[in-house]
Amino acid sequence: MPAIRIRAMRTDDIPFGMRLKESAGWNQTEADWRRFIALQPDGIWVAELAGRDVGTTATFIFDTIAWIAMVLTAQAFRGQGIATALMEHALRWLDRDGIDTIRLDATPLGRSVYARLGFVAEGEVVRYEGTSRQVTPATPVTRLTGPDGLPGIAQLDQEATGTNRRRLLELMCAEAEVTTLGIRVDGELSGYAMVRPGTRAVQIGPCIALDELSAISLLNAAAAHASGAPTFIDIPLGNRPACRWAETAGLSVQRTFTRMKRGKPVRENLERLWAGSGPEKG
Numbered sequence: 001m002p003a004i005r006i007r008a009m010r011t012d013d014i015p016f017g018m019r020l021k022e023s024a025g026w027n028q029t030e031a032d033w034r035r036f037i038a039l040q041p042d043g044i045w046v047a048e049l050a051g052r053d054v055g056t057t058a059t060f061i062f063d064t065i066a067w068i069a070m071v072l073t074a075q076a077f078r079g080q081g082i083a084t085a086l087m088e089h090a091l092r093w094l095d096r097d098g099i100d101t102i103r104l105d106a107t108p109l110g111r112s113v114y115a116r117l118g119f120v121a122e123g124e125v126v127r128y129e130g131t132s133r134q135v136t137p138a139t140p141v142t143r144l145t146g147p148d149g150l151p152g153i154a155q156l157d158q159e160a161t162g163t164n165r166r167r168l169l170e171l172m173c174a175e176a177e178v179t180t181l182g183i184r185v186d187g188e189l190s191g192y193a194m195v196r197p198g199t200r201a202v203q204i205g206p207c208i209a210l211d212e213l214s215a216i217s218l219l220n221a222a223a224a225h226a227s228g229a230p231t232f233i234d235i236p237l238g239n240r241p242a243c244r245w246a247e248t249a250g251l252s253v254q255r256t257f258t259r260m261k262r263g264k265p266v267r268e269n270l271e272r273l274w275a276g277s278g279p280e281k282g
Contacts, residue, residue: 004048006047006086006089007045007046008041008044008046009037009046013056014030014033014034016053017072018030018033020072021072023072027199027201027278028199028278029197031177031196035172039060039168040059040060040061043058043090043093044057044059045057045058045086045089047082047086049077053074054074054077054082055072055074055077055086056070056071056086057069057070057071057087057089059093059094060168061097062164062165063163064098064100065099065103065163065266066094066099066101066102066103067102068087068090068102068103068104069105069279071083071086071104071110071113083110084113084116091262100263100264101263101265102119102261102263103122103261104259105234105257105259105276106119106257106258106259107257107279108258111260114260117262119262121259121260122259122260122261123236123238124256125234125235125256125258125259125276126234126236126246126253127253127254128233128243128252128253128254129230129232129252130250132226132250132251134224134228135220135223135224137216137220137221138216138217138220139183140183141183141221142181142182142184143180143182145180147173149173149189149192150169150170152188153169153182153189153208154166154169156189156191156208156209156210157206157208159269160268160272161266162267162268162269165277172194172196177196178194178196180193181193181218181225183218190209190210190214191209191214192208192209192218193206193218193219195225200232201230201231202225203232203233204219204223204226204232205234205276205278206273206277207222207273207274208272208274209272209274210272215242216241219233220249233246233251234257234276234278234279235274236268236273237256239270242275
């Protein structure tokens with residue numbers, strides 16, 4: 001069998017990445033791939049076999065915490081060790097960088113691959129889908145524009161996720177197609193949510209809030225922004241009020257991801273984490 005070659009992904013590889021994710025039924029857009037490359041240009045890879053592109057993976061470093069995502073293999077080449085080769089390449093690269101914790105959200109198809117590489121389950125993330133019922137937010141929600149709100153967003157996000165994702169949030173805030181919503185109490189930001197288009201559904205998330213009233217108001221505003229379009233939202237199973245909001249809004253469970261880690265645990269506050277940014281970066 002020919003050797004698997006792994007090389008850096010470039011922007012002209014995005015159409016290949018889109019074909020892979022379409023085959024898998026995922027929701028990412030070309031803008032998502034561009035953001036991945038901008039966020040970690042030296043950490044996104046394509047696998048080649050016998051001169052053909054056959055797989056991808058992506059890594060994102062946030063100080064001492066890293067995420068692995070977009071582990072995709074062309075359907076005709078599955079079962080030939082390509083996903084494992086990509087993962088081993090990513091792990092060697094992250095280990096050389098001295099990363100304390102590596103995390104990912106695993107589909108049922110990938111869970112056994114990650115377990116063999118030393119990952120253990122931390123919990124579950126539930127993807128809800130559907131068309132949300134329209135409810136007027138109980139607390140006024142505003143649209144945050146420009147860089148002014150970024151420090152408050154980044155601080156709230158790090159306190160909830162235990163991860164410094166400022167660079168990711170900065171990139172998302174700068175994208176014209178990403179809508180950022182916020183709630184202020186006594187002049188201080190008490191929560192934020194982002195809404196962005198996907199190829200299959202509008203993606204709500206991340207959503208971080210200090211209290212339940214702010215969170216539900218943000219989620220109702222985000223659902224209204226979707227304007228009746230199909231919607232995805234990824235919610236940690238440990239946040240039961242968030243799951244209840246999704247069910248009350250008329251959404252149903254599409255599937256469950258297993259959140260897995262390799263290395264030190266990360267101290268999250270799931271009571272404040274009402275929706276993830278998607279299975280790519282927590």
